[in-house]
């Protein structure tokens with residue numbers, strides 16, 4: 001699958017800083033030391049509806065991760081998937097009487113447009129579940145042949161007991177896991193499973209649903225967690241730096257994915273940090289396609305909202321916080337964008353070097369974007385007040401805001 005075009009990332013004076021980030025698995029900060037090529041996998045969309053502000057907030061967090069690393073002169077190997085076949089997509093296509101392939105293509109195309117408009121840097125590999133199937137089948141066969149997976153009426157399940165580290169990402173107890181599993185695509189109540197939490201690796205072909213050749217598994221389609229693991233291992237290998245997504249993916253998705261990968265390779269851990277963005281709500285409830293309480297990025301753009309203002313609205317919240325989208329959030333961002341643009345429109349201004357360091361410091365400290373915005377606010381207020389005489393300082397600020405936060409002034 002093709003991704004979307006990259007916006008320019010201007011080079012900045014001085015040196016970038018290593019990223020320290022909160023890791024869900026250890027419950028504390030880790031300072032990542034990725035070497036010359038940093039490796040990150042971020043869970044992509046299930047394309048049955050347009051990109052909403054919640055998705056955009058999550059991708060904003062991981063875009064910042066990329067930008068902090070690029071500022072340290074590292075390359076970034078970023079991989080993202082598209083869950084272009086799964087129950088919710090097929091259900092929506094059936095409900096609306098549209099072809100599921102066209103629905104997925106249409107919504108993925110819109111996602112690319114939204115990501116481009118928001119200046120989110122593209123992944124190097126953008127991979128659909130369907131195109132990953134030939135790589136998924138042998139992994140499921142290996143798990144089954146090693147005894148870590150079993151057959152149930154033609155479907156194949158992963159045995160969570162095969163991984164001694166199972167539970168190490170979410171640290172939830174069995175009851176909490178069972179509830180979340182039922183809520184998020186699992187089937188804990190299906191009779192015949194060895195453990196109610198065991199997730200499906202391969203679903204045998206169902207009447208009226210798409211299916212693919214699964215070799216010794218028979219025709220069918222892949223489970224959700226093995227999809228991401230197959231893509232991540234294929235492009236990044238084990239021990240990559242960051243596994244990312246929203247906090248609704250901690251369990252079961254990232255817990256199960258880590259277990260699949262650890263059992264497949266015998267190595268631990270799959271990722272050095274499991275990083276999760278908070279949930280964006282609307283009217284007091286998590287924004288979600290299934291609830292339908294959504295603010296779409298594309299709808300805001302059509303209404304004439306500058307994508308840079310949408311980006312600033314996202315950046316105004318710490319990525320780990322749960323927060324609520326309101327009109328006020330957007331109005332504040334529009335006003336900030338105007339202040340910043342006015343501040344960089346002059347040829348000279350207050351010195352910019354210290355500001356660049358403040359932005360770097362804030363973002364390298366667990367992606368503290370609100371602190372970075374506050375630093376730029378202070379510089380813009382100085383510019384609006386006494387001004388400054390540093391020739392070229394506004395240009396440096398403008399480049400720093402773009403390179404480190406993806407905001408074009």
Ligand code: 5CA
Pocket residue numbers: 043044045046047053054055057058081082083228244245246247248249277278279280281286287288
């Ligand atoms: N395709 C799977 C991941 S493999 C999936 O979860 N797709 S999704 O379309 O439902 O979500 C895409 C990304 O947006 C995920 O990382 C998810 O955690 C995140 N996300 C979904 N809803 C919200 C929300 N309300 N706030 C913040 N992030 C969200």
Ligand code: ZN
Pocket residue numbers: 042043044081228253
């Ligand atoms: Zn995923």
